[in-house]
Amino acid sequence: MPELYWEDFTPGRTFEHGPRRLPREEMVAFAAEFDPQPFHLDDGAAKRTLLGGLAASGWYTCCVLMRMCAEAFVLKSSSMGAPGVDEVKWLKPVRPDQELRLRATVLDVRASNSRPQMGFVRFLFELFDSEGEPVLTLTTSLMMGRRGGAGAA
Amino acid sequence: MKFFEDTVVGERHELGRHTFTAEAIKAFARRFDPQPFHLDEQAAVRSHFGALCASGWHTAAVCMRLLVDYHRRMDAALLARGEPVAALGPSPGFRAMKWIRPVYAGDTVSYAYEVVGLRPSASRPGWGLMTIGNAGTNQKGEPVISFVSVVFVERRGAA
Numbered sequence: 148m149p150e151l152y153w154e155d156f157t158p159g160r161t162f163e164h165g166p167r168r169l170p171r172e173e174m175v176a177f178a179a180e181f182d183p184q185p186f187h188l189d190d191g192a193a194k195r196t197l198l199g200g201l202a203a204s205g206w207y208t209c210c211v212l213m214r215m216c217a218e219a220f221v222l223k224s225s226s227m228g229a230p231g232v233d234e235v236k237w238l239k240p241v242r243p244d245q246e247l248r249l250r251a252t253v254l255d256v257r258a259s260n261s262r263p264q265m266g267f268v269r270f271l272f273e274l275f276d277s278e279g280e281p282v283l284t285l286t287t288s289l290m291m292g293r294r295g296g297a298g299a300a
Numbered sequence: 301m302k303f304f305e306d307t308v309v310g311e312r313h314e315l316g317r318h319t320f321t322a323e324a325i326k327a328f329a330r331r332f333d334p335q336p337f338h339l340d341e342q343a344a345v346r347s348h349f350g351a352l353c354a355s356g357w358h359t360a361a362v363c364m365r366l367l368v369d370y371h372r373r374m375d376a377a378l379l380a381r382g383e384p385v386a387a388l389g390p391s392p393g394f395r396a397m398k399w400i401r402p403v404y405a406g407d408t409v410s411y412a413y414e415v416v417g418l419r420p421s422a423s424r425p426g427w428g429l430m431t432i433g434n435a436g437t438n439q440k441g442e443p444v445i446s447f448v449s450v451v452f453v454e455r456r457g458a459a
Contacts, residue, residue: 181361183368186390197389197424197452205391206361210332213357217334226335227348229356232397232447237390 151224153266153291156253164219164249171243177207202240215249225292232287239282247274264296303386303456304428315366315411322405328358353402389452397447409436427452
């Protein structure tokens with residue numbers, strides 16, 4: 148049974164996770180598979196680009212965020228996925244072997260009009276580097292099963 | 301990539317298609333999004349999705365891959381005609397990503413983008429910012445993903 152239901156996500160509640168190191172091999176392997184641009188693959192080529200050196204694909208950073216969220220609270224929750232993502236800002240290049248910390252903050256919640264067994268929880272997700280500076284912010288609503296609702300996984 | 305000045309609002313580009321196998325869906329989910337409905341057929345049947353479906357991040361990452369491959373083909377065609385090729389820079393982000401329908405195992409998604417905005421970069425002379433609307437459609441013609449992203453494109457004569 149999930150530990151966390153829609154009712155447990157009260158505005159202002161935060162979840163923290165990490166630090167998690169982003170290994171160079173995993174970062175470059177992701178880029179080779181999904182985002183094979185020179186500044187994500189090769190140190191020499193990356194130096195001559197706007198990023199000034201090898202940096203993670205923003206999609207990789209998003210996927211790492213997802214993984215950290217899963218470990219922080221999603222897998223303990225009645226998550227029913229998400230209908231999308233409102234906004235992502237890639238604020239700063241993420242370099243190989245960097246360590247990132249996650250903070251998830253509940254912004255607001257609303258019940259679903261059409262599906263009484265679930266509700267929406269809108270989050271601000273932030274990833275911080277080892278200097279404490281944000282490298283990525285993401286806002287989105289997750290769908291969560293309600294306590295006692297039949298739809299909860 | 302064409303230069304910023306050679307790009308016009310309204311241009312539409314078909315990027316190609318990709319089939320999401322059950323094995324690839326589960327392998328991606330194990331790495332990044334290990335929720336039961338992306339990992340396990342039986343658990344997915346019991347979920348509100350009704351069957352194994354891809355992480356929305358997987359559907360988005362494949363769009364990126366097809367975009368990169370498409371621009372490589374475009375660059376090769378430009379070079380073959382003796383025309384210069386513009387650099388594509390990084391992206392500051394995206395918005396309004398909608399996972400409209402689940403992408404189930406075996407589904408084939410066709411991706412396309414349309415240029416919806418162009419403006420010179422205020423902070424980086426030599427570069428422009430291109431806003432594009434990205435969309436993915438399954439084999440039944442139903443939309444499954446859409447989002448609006450922004451990317452730096454080199455301006456003519458910048459280098």
